[in-house]
Amino acid sequence: MSIVKAVTCPVCGSLCDDIELTVENNEVVKVKNGCAMCESKYLGYKSEHRIRTPLVRKDGKFVPVSMDEAVHKAAEILANANYPILYGWSSTNCEAQRVGVELAEEVGGVLDNTAVVCHGPSILSVQEVGIPTCTLGQIRHRADLMLYWGCDPWSAHPRHLERYTSFTEGRFEDSAWKAYLQKVKAAAGKKKLVSAERLEFVKSRPRPQTQACTISGPPQTLKKDGRKLIVIDVRKSMTAEMADYFIQVEPNKDYEVMQAIRALVRDHELDVDKVGGIPVEYLEEVADALVNCNFGVIFFGMGLTQSAGKFRNIDVAISLIRDLNRRTKFAIMPMRGHFNVAGANIVSTWQSGYPYGVDFSLGYPRYNPGETTCMDVLLRGESDASLVIAADPGATFPKRAVEHMVKTPLIVIDPHMNATAMLADIVFPSAFVGIEVGGTAYRMDNVPLPLKKVVEPPAGILPDEEILKRILEEVRIIKAQKMAKQAEAA
Amino acid sequence: MAEMLIKNGFVFDPINRINGEKMDIAIKDGKIVGSVNERRAKKIDATGLTVMPGGVDIHTHIAGAEVNTGRLMRPEDHVKDVVRKTPLTRSGVGYSIPSTFVTGYRYSKMGYTTIMNPSMPPLEAKHTHEELNDTPMLDKASYPLLGDWWFVLEYLRKGDLTECARYVAWMMGTSKGYAIKIVNPGGLESWGFGRNVHSIDDEVPNFCITPREIMCGLAKVNKMLNLPHTIHLHTNNLGLPGNYATTLETMRALESVASGDKPVAHITHLQFSSFAGDGWGNMRSGAEEISKYINAHNHITFDMGQVIFTDTTTMTADGPFEYTLYELSGHKWVNTDIETETSGGIIPFHYKRNNAVNATQWSIALELALLIEDPWKMFLTTDHPNGGPFFAYPKIIAWLSSKKARMATLKKCHKKAQKKSLLPSITRELTLYDIAIVTRAGQAKALGLKEKGHLGVGADADIAIYNINPEKTDIARKYKTARRAFGNAAYTLKDGKVVVKDGEITQHVDGKTIWLDVQTAEQVKVDEEMKRRFKEYWTVEYDNYPVFDHYVKVPSPITVKADV
Structure with missing residues (x-):
């Protein structure tokens, strides 16, 4: 039996390199530090489909x-x-x-x-407008605002928050994990309640249709100290459950919403009440948070690159970062998959x-x-x-x-x-x-x-x-x- | 084994004080030797040709994360310059950010055999070395960016030079680097929160240290470690009007480290640090003030950073400067900050003759090169691709060696720039001997590369032969002939092998990667404490950070004995 330390995990783009494997008889028998995806790859790769x-x-x-x-x-x-x-x-x-x-x-x-079929559109946008970005450690040390747009790291890059963003201890920013722990516990409890309710009543009572746009999370959370987490997505993902602020955007309306935020960051008045189904006041909250942070970052995924607008979505996202850099320090990064x-x-x-x-x-x-x-x-x-x-x-x-x-x-x-x-x-x-x-x-x-x-x-x-x-x-x-x-x- | 004799060429070998003498050069097993068996040796008839050591480039961005992002973001740069596959060579693209293979071929065609890749973020050093492995025909080395590395900032602040030196030594081996690169000291750490430093005495936020302390500290560390090159410095306030004052201050600050005539620093792409005036409207040349200082002091060497009138791509670790360019141009902008180490930025840029600022920049670099009397102090570069692509070197050779050539270009420049330019008053024309200094001998000497840049016995048989007959051609008048000749070497020899003939690649060879193995009396302690600190500073494990030996295809480490 031997233990191999500091192994780089060959699953997602987070490329966690702190995996500890126990190897016995030319077989991996134990995985330490890895997420579920990591464990299942190391323990399950020798399947009958080989x-x-x-x-x-x-x-x-x-x-x-x-x-x-x-x-x-x-x-x-x-x-x-x-x-x-x-x-x-x-x-x-x-x-x-x-x-x-x-x-x-x-x-x-x-x-x-x-x-x-993935981040190709992101590359096209980089070729149009460039990209202000950084390495993940820079975010760990400095970022006090993370915005995940059209991606769900909790499911697709499970250790992203823990290693690089909200839940990590940086030189200039502390981890926000305690607050999130309480939140996750509460959310899990709520889920249990809901599912119990559903089990009991699902046959007798039709479930109410979820509204296309529901706003959840009190905006006050954006005014807290320390790291803030904003999620913008078409559905309330696992990551969104933990966010300080979640905005549910109508499918294929990301472009409008982002342009609206961009206008607000540039101090333009919007003469509509809603954009992409979201009341403008909420977008103003987000714009304020973006402008007032010390170091912000937007992560984006397939939800932006492969929905309507494709590379134009990324184009405007990067343009938003360009604008924000005139006000504060901001970066943007694609959540690469493989x-x-x-x-x-x-x-x-x-x-x-x-x-x-x-x-x-x-x-x-x-x-x-x-x-x-x-x-x-x-x-x-x-x-x-x-x-x-x-x-x-x-x-x-x-x-x-x-x-x-x-x-x-x-x-x-x-x-x-x-x-x-x-x-x-x-x-x-x-x-x-x-x-x-x-x-x-x-x-x-x-x-x-x-x-x-x-x-x-x-x-x-x-x-x-x-x-x-x-x-x-x-x-x-x-x-x-x-x-x-x-x-x-x- | 393989013996060769280059017969009858006019040899220009400034390190050995050979100025155009007609003589033979003997080669055996890739090295220059005193003599070979005339009968057995393969002969190259260099009658009527100019023979020089292979070209050495002290500062050219050709590989690594930053360069590659430049390639990725500029398909429009590639599409105008494509290179076909041949039975001998790989395909690729050219122009301002050529693909790796094309970079090697084009340098080789100009008679260059050694290049220095000047900005390598240690965290991404593996990337740089992977690309260098794919850059054929050349020996190469990289400078790790250490000026804003947290370890350096912390130890210098504590005043613990010895410990700082140990870590720098450790980093040279770990990243497989060659020299200490400092870019906008203090400015890059400040840029982490979107700020910058504006003078060499501005304090770096959160670190209580000034650029002056960083530069002088690292220059001292460099001396303690006996590194072959000096610190390689990109000054504060680079690219801003009025920055010549900062440059003067920087040079004066470094006097405190100097002793004797040995250089203690190399200020790179000096043109970008020699602007006078207090805004873009009245920006003018600071070459006169700068060169006056340099002519009276010997503790620093320089390279030009010549501007070429073309569409190119600027890329530097100086993130805040690229941001300034973005604000000026609104062009597509890449910024990449690297945790605990450095930053970086990229902006495409078109230098235009009819732009007063660009034309003045063009003039400044030439003024500097001509006003600085000693050619051993000032070398020919474009800071590729920042001032322009490296394949424009023959043009610069023509401008330096022919007043006629530079006046022809100046005549086409913006009127305002013409009026302010000092060029009409400068009559100096570099000779072939001077050109050999500024394109190879001087650079090799400044780099401390003992086997490069000369043709003495024991040197590497890296040789360039150009189709110029110094007895018949006066390059000051026939500058177009010189330009053609320096752009298409008659022969390039790499380690004694003919790799270029008549401007065409004849064989694909892998060059060596040079780095320093700095041996300190006491090494950095790699214990649990160091690993813990490592985990805090970076997002990768200590075990996965170094550039392992297998990342270098043809290794050529130089062992250096340090004083600490």
Whole structure:
């Protein structure tokens, strides 16, 4: 039995690096400091869905093959493809991503990562207006106002508040956990009451419709000392339950609400009573709180990037931060989902200049979201082969995109038999990044952290980086042979 | 093994006082040697060509978190300059923030072989090193940003120089850095709450220390540690009218640390710190005052920070300065504050000839370079990409070495800037020997890189050969020829291998990453107390903070014995 300390958790963009694992007989048996997601990954990754050997589809059925055969077949598909897409990358390490860019360049394909269905719009806005941001420690030490907009860290980034924002002890700001503890207890009690009530009466009495916009939490809480927590969302999430102030915005009205706050921050009068269903007085409360803090920060998630307005929502959010910086100190940060989606953007950018949706088909990198992302290419039905790694587009992409992906040869590299792998022609099993293989990942604030190898992968199962390198090598051999043949013919 | 002989070139090697002599250079196993077997050695015929040590750049932002965010935010910069994949080289994009591979290729094509990446936040040092691994053709090193690091502020305030020195030594090894970088000392910590310091005696909020104390303290620490380079300083009030006074004060403050003629500081991109006037309306050059001081003192070296008239991207750890630029331009603005260490900002910027301020800036850098008499004090940079992209260096060489060239440009500048410019009164023209000093020898000397910047026996065989015949071409008159020649080296040799021929890459090589292994008598104690403090200051674990050895592809550490 051995204990491994300071392990970086390969689940979400918070990239907590204080996990303590107990390893026994090449298996993780105990997880300390981790959240539920972290524990379930470390304890549950060895499921029955694990792929044990490379698979190739023959007559509609998967047949186990040798690594060499799978590599050759995959390389043949890519080397002969005219316009392949290489998608995924967010749940693997930077070392594999580096090889990925080289492979995409070699085969003249479209390199894209999961940001395209996630924080891609945020990147577009950064390219429009920039982004005033900081690392998470800066927030821990200094921020006295956090605003979570369109995201629910309590569920999606469970230790975010505890490690980086409201509940952490900073040099200049104290933790606000005691007050929240009472609040959470009260909320839990209330929930129990409500559910008991529902159990009893659900059959006899129809539940009253919740109003589209309910304002909860007395505004006075915004006037308290110390760290303040504001949540703006379309529903009362777990995080919202703990907030000092929660504003429930009508779905797809974030843009208006944010513009209204922006106007208020700029001292404009609003001549309407409500914006996005929210009375203007409440927005004024929020604007006052924003302007009067010492250091504020807005975190935003899919609720902003993937609702109506998309990158325009982020555009106005960042513009609001620009305005606020003329009054006080403010930062903004996207809540990145996958543990290394930030790394995928970063690696792609340093090698090609562009963060996602990079088209190498002309021999140089080209970037034009709306034209060159894998989603655009799939929906136009133009790609003629796909390689998917460390992502599951089969389960998450629009039907039409998946339909085209399946029509053309599909190569999948993944530890698990996920939805995409089930549709694939060639499947490579890979080692779990951050458990069975180390490497580097980037946190949501672009801080690089080392991942640790804590157990050996099953026999014969290679890391992503190794598989990609072999495919790349084989592609080069096949291309060289083709060239030689052409030369001979000529 | 691999022997090579460069025959008959006009050699300019200022460190060894060789000024255009016709001679042969012998190479064996990547190093310069006294002689080789003439028959066996591969020969390069350099008859009628200029041979210099490979170029050294003391200050160029080419890798790391900040540069990469610049790349990410500026697709419009990339789209006008794309680079195709070839059988030998990787594809990429160019212009003001080139992708890593293209950066390496373009430097190499200009005959450069060593570059210094001047701003590395230690927390994100892994990122910098990952990018440097992907920057081929060059030897490189980075300067960790230490001027506003809480450990430094706290120990200097306590007056505990020894402990401060130990931590700086620890940080050099931990971040795999090369020199102490100080940016707007005190200003970056203040920027954490949106404030700044405005003179070298302003107190930093919450820390009770002044920029003067930080600069002088770290300069002393630098001496105690015997680091090969001096402190590398970006002054307070950078980029603001009237700041030449601050710069003068800074230089005077550092006199207290100096002893003898050995430099104790390098003030970088001096142009941005030499503005006179009290507002943008009457902003003018402070080059005369600054250069007068510099000509009378020897304790500091400098680089230009030349402005190029083009669209570029400004990026610096000086967050408050970038905020000022944002207020001025309203352009897209990136700010990134790094916990307990530093900050950073990025703004795209277009320097225009017909803008009086920009044109004056252009003039200031040249005035400084020409008025400072000793070329060993003032080096050629653009503070890439802040003043302009590095591939404009040949233009600057032309301006420095030809009055005709600079007057041709000045004539096209804003009238107000023309009238105020000192350039018409300056007749000095740098010779090829001077150019070799300001582009390689002087920089290598200031950096303390003993095997770079010269062609003496034992030096690295990093060599640039340019298509200039000093007997036939007067670069002062034929400045366009010089410009072409310096932009496309006839040959570039890296560690004795020909990597560029006639301005084209002939082979892809990985350069080395240089860093300092500073050995102190007593090391920083890494105990539970240190780890606890670490946990308080940063949001990452102590165990995950260092740049591990595997983050450096071709390591080349230099061991330094410290006095503490």
